[in-house]
Amino acid sequence: MTETTDAPGYPAEFAERYRAAGYWRGETFGRMLRERAQKYPDRVAVVDPAGEGRRWTYAELDARADRLAAGLLARGVGKGDRVVLQLPNIAEFFEVVFALFRIGALPVFALPAHRESEIRHFCAFTEAVAYVIPDVSEGYDYRALATTVRADVPGLRHVFVVGDPGEHTALADVPAEPVVIEDEPRPHELAFLQLSGGSTGVPKLIPRTHDDYIYSLWSSNEICGVDEDSVYLCALPAAHNFPLSSPGTLGALYAGARVVLAPRPSPDVAFPLIEREGVTLTGLVPPLALVWTEAAANTTHDLSSLDVLLVGGAKFSEEAARRVRPALGCTLQQVFGMAEGLVNYTRLDDPEEIVVTTQGRPISPDDEIRVVDDEDNDLPVGATGHLLTRGPYTIRGYWRAPEHNARSFTADGFYRTGDVVRLTGTGHLVVEGRAKDQINRGGEKVAAEEIENHILAHPSVHDVAVVSMPDDYLGERTCAYVVLREGAEPVKSLAVKKFVRARGLAAFKVPDRVEFVDAFPQTGIGKVSKKDLRAAIAAQLASTA
Ligand code: J2J
Numbered sequence: 146m147t148e149t150t151d152a153p154g155y156p157a158e159f160a161e162r163y164r165a166a167g168y169w170r171g172e173t174f175g176r177m178l179r180e181r182a183q184k185y186p187d188r189v190a191v192v193d194p195a196g197e198g199r200r201w202t203y204a205e206l207d208a209r210a211d212r213l214a215a216g217l218l219a220r221g222v223g224k225g226d227r228v229v230l231q232l233p234n235i236a237e238f239f240e241v242v243f244a245l246f247r248i249g250a251l252p253v254f255a256l257p258a259h260r261e262s263e264i265r266h267f268c269a270f271t272e273a274v275a276y277v278i279p280d281v282s283e284g285y286d287y288r289a290l291a292t293t294v295r296a297d298v299p300g301l302r303h304v305f306v307v308g309d310p311g312e313h314t315a316l317a318d319v320p321a322e323p324v325v326i327e328d329e330p331r332p333h334e335l336a337f338l339q340l341s342g343g344s345t346g347v348p349k350l351i352p353r354t355h356d357d358y359i360y361s362l363w364s365s366n367e368i369c370g371v372d373e374d375s376v377y378l379c380a381l382p383a384a385h386n387f388p389l390s391s392p393g394t395l396g397a398l399y400a401g402a403r404v405v406l407a408p409r410p411s412p413d414v415a416f417p418l419i420e421r422e423g424v425t426l427t428g429l430v431p432p433l434a435l436v437w438t439e440a441a442a443n444t445t446h447d448l449s450s451l452d453v454l455l456v457g458g459a460k461f462s463e464e465a466a467r468r469v470r471p472a473l474g475c476t477l478q479q480v481f482g483m484a485e486g487l488v489n490y491t492r493l494d495d496p497e498e499i500v501v502t503t504q505g506r507p508i509s510p511d512d513e514i515r516v517v518d519d520e521d522n523d524l525p526v527g528a529t530g531h532l533l534t535r536g537p538y539t540i541r542g543y544w545r546a547p548e549h550n551a552r553s554f555t556a557d558g559f560y561r562t563g564d565v566v567r568l569t570g571t572g573h574l575v576v577e578g579r580a581k582d583q584i585n586r587g588g589e590k591v592a593a594e595e596i597e598n599h600i601l602a603h604p605s606v607h608d609v610a611v612v613s614m615p616d617d618y619l620g621e622r623t624c625a626y627v628v629l630r631e632g633a634e635p636v637k638s639l640a641v642k643k644f645v646r647a648r649g650l651a652a653f654k655v656p657d658r659v660e661f662v663d664a665f666p667q668t669g670i671g672k673v674s675k676k677d678l679r680a681a682i683a684a685q686l687a688s689t690a
Contacts, residue, residue, distance in 0.1 A: 152335070152352040156558070160333065163537040166511060169356035170363075171332045175210075175247035177399060182207035185373065185401045192405040192422060193236035198623040201236055203401070206243065212320035213244035217275075217323050224328050227271035227338065231255040233282045233408040234383045237307045237316060241277055241382035241393070245337075246355075249330035251545065252337045253350065254384040257282060258589075261293055261649030264601075266347050268298040270545070273339065276301055277316065280541045286315060288348045308548035309552065326561060327371060332356045338544055339386055342590025344563060344581040345346035346598050350544040352486050357538040358390065361488060365392035366509045368490050369426060369453055373401035376450070378427035380410035383482075386484035387458055387588075388428050412440035420446045428455035430482070430588030432618050435465055438472035451475045454492070455502070457482055459620050460576050460590030466501035479504050480551065481576055485560055486539025487512055487573050503573035504566075512536035515559060516568050530575045533559040551676035582675070584611070588617035589653045593675075596656060599648050600625055600641060607674060609672045610665055611656065613683040624682045625656040628664060658682075 164171045178259035181190075185205035193199045201209070220230065228245055230239045230252045245252045255264060255420035266286035268276060274295065279286035288311040291304040330336070332355045339351040341666040352416050359585070369392050373379070383406070389395055394404045405422045407415050410433050418424065429437065434456045441448060454469055457480030469477040481504035489505035507514060515533040516524050524530040533555060541558050542550040553561050563581025566574045584591040593611040600609040607627040613621040629636060638659035645655050666677035 146326055150545045152540070154333075154354075155541060156356075156487065158472070159537075159558075160336065162357075163360075163511065166537075168360045168364075168509065168511065168537045169332065169479055170359065171356070172359050173246070173325075173330050173332050173355040173393075174243065174336055174359070175330065178210060178243050178246075180208050181398065181401050184427065186492065188373070188401060189403050190398060191236045191239055193234075194406065194418060195235060198598060199236050201239075206239060208323075209240045209320070210243035210247055210679055211323040214247040214326065214544070215324045216243055216319035216321040217250065218248055218326070221318065222248070222250050222275055222303070225331065226250040226276060227253050228275040228382065229253045229267045229271065229273045229595050230277045231257060231259060231287065232277060232307065232375055232384070233257045233266065233279055233407055234379055235279065235307065238383050238400070239404070241305075242337075242592075243317070246330070248326055249334065251335055254337065254339050254386075254389070255383055256340070256382050258382075258630065258651040258653055260651055261290060263348065263649075263651060265291060265294050265649075267295055267347065268294055268301050270347070272300050273298075274300065275303040275305060277305045278307070280306050280311070290570040297305075306367065321518040323525065330355065332359075341484060342541065342583060342585075342595065343592040344583045345549065345592055347596075349549060349590070351540055351547055352544045353538075353540065357486070358395075359399065361390055361486075361508060362392060362396040365390065365488065365490070366396050366400050368492060369396075370391075370493055371396055371402060371426065372399045375400060375426060376405060376422055376498075377402060377423045378407055378422075378424040379404045379417060380407045380415050380427050380429060380433070381458075381588075383424075387430075387480070387482060388456075391426065391428060391455065391457070391482050391488050391490075392426075392479050393431065393460045405630065412437055412444065413433060416440070416444050416446040418452055420475065423450040425450055427451070428457070430458040431456055431461045431465060432460065432587040434469065435618075438465070438468045441472045448475075453478055455480050455490075459585045463501050466601075477501070480576060481505055482600065483562060485562070487534045487536065487560070487562070488538075491573070495573075499571060499573055502575070503569060503571075504576050506573045507534075507536070509537055512527070512539070513559070514568065514574070517568060521555065525566050526570060529565060529567045532562045532564045532574070532585065534562060549651040556628075584613040584621050584623045586621055586623060586653055586659045591623055591654050596625065596645065596650075596654055598651060599645050600627065600656075602648070603644050605629050605636045606641075607631070607633075610678055611677060612675050612678045612682065614658065614679070614686060618656075622657040622680075624658045625658060626660050626665065626678050628662060628663055634660040
């Protein structure tokens with residue numbers, strides 16, 4: 146049982162079944178890296194082209210993780226402690242993650258885009274003992290953010306900085322002589338907390354175990370053809386679940402392959418890296434895949450090493466999917482995954498029609514898929530409904546969220562994904578829409594309620610409803626419908642955006658558009674009809690296009 150007071154674990158009979166089936170191999174991340182370092186000491190594990198450029202071998206990454214683990218233990222960071230990690234795509238990301246894995250401290254994977262509001266919540270809610278940041282990245286000084294957060298969260302004992310630490314501690318000063326780790330993490334225990342895209346006021350945390358996550362990695366490797374000769378380009382933010390695990394950087398390291406870190410995902414950065422490093426696969430969200438297919442037509446860079454392009458995080462249109470092979474000369478794999486668990490891939494030998502028209506099928510024969518109506522009745526194959534799932538790498542509940550879990554999971558442990566799908570006769574899933582109150586902004590998830598709460602704090606705002614609006618490039622953008630207080634000072638759309646930004650939110654959550662109305666359309670039972678608001682803004686955009 147992985148049951149703890151913090152999160153519901155897999156029931157014993159399921160855990161036994163997953164072990165007996167060979168899915169859960171009884172490995173941990175810490176030991177996995179040690180084994181790879183013994184097998185492939187001199188092979189390059191991580192390439193970080195930033196600055197002078199660094200290439201760490203497996204032996205070097207392993208030794209660094211050991212030394213950092215010892216240093217963290219010496220500073221009182223230990224098993225079960227939470228550590229909020231907010232690093233860009235740099236080699237230290239893996240040094241820190243594996244050091245934490247080794248001592249059994251749990252990384253909490255924040256994104257570089259997060260700001261005070263999110264980071265304060267992660268640090269306070271997880272009772273984190275440490276926060277790891279770069280000094281300055283993409284022009285933003287994370288040390289100032291850390292100072293602010295630390296003042297609000299007294300339990301946060303350490304801020305470790307990659308680079309110039311300012312008033313904090315340099316990560317480079319932490320490593321110490323390796324020690325024997327007493328209470329090593331065990332395979333069924335938690336390895337980290339991943340962030341949920343979410344639909345609630347604050348992002349929920351996803352507790353993943355070594356056993357379940359490592360299963361998703363080695364299976365993804367088989368499905369995507371990753372072996373020790375593969376070269377994975379990490380173009381999306383490394384902390385996101387897609388580039389981390391589908392098959393991602395951790396899948397690549399599991400295979401003994403090479404991870405190449407792209408500081409940014411744009412073709413001008415990524416294409417030269419593909420050529421230089423002989424990249425064989427990478428993963429992108431749909432808007433970037435479009436940019437890449439367009440840029441490939443005019444590039445002088447040799448992209449011929451690229452075998453597989455994974456596209457997921459948001460719906461990839463059939464039309465765009467058809468362009469991938471002609472433009473980039475590689476195989477497209479659509480991937481429909483979620484940090485909570487379930488990941489679907491089109492297979493490398495699927496017929497082209499399936500690859501361009503579906504979002505794939507589950508990793509595991511033991512991924513249970515249900516497509517149901519609003520009352521949880523199972524629908525026939527081919528009908529569109531809510532996707533529920535349970536399986537060997539899908540969580541049974543969020544971390545410290547019992548009330549929310551009662552809504553997000555069925556009594557028998559199926560996760561309510563909030564996705565609306567259709568199952569084809571071949572067992573593939575087609576994503577048709579979404580029932581959760583979320584905007585999928587080109588793969589970046591925005592929980593409507595979170596933004597609504599921020600806008601409601603504005604003194605002139607009486608009520609607000611945040612909805613998606615169609616967008617050619619991102620698929621969706623965010624539109625906030627605002628009702629002002631009677632007699633309130635008139636407010637401009639820009640002022641609302643500025644207000645949200647000033648509350649310290651990731652830039653991708655600031656509404657793209659603000660519309661002022663006198664009242665909201667209502668549903669039959671007197672709730673705000675977001676469906677009508679979505680239709681209204683879509684019609685308005687179409688008429689002005
Ligand atoms: C439509 N919607 C999709 C797709 C995800 C691999 C790939 C992606 C994620 C991810 C991930 C979609 N078509 N191809 O974790 O390991 C939407 C769904 C889903 C939500 C999950 C991985 N691929 N989505 O995107 O946790 O709505 O994970 O429930 O960020 O993204 O978001 P997230």
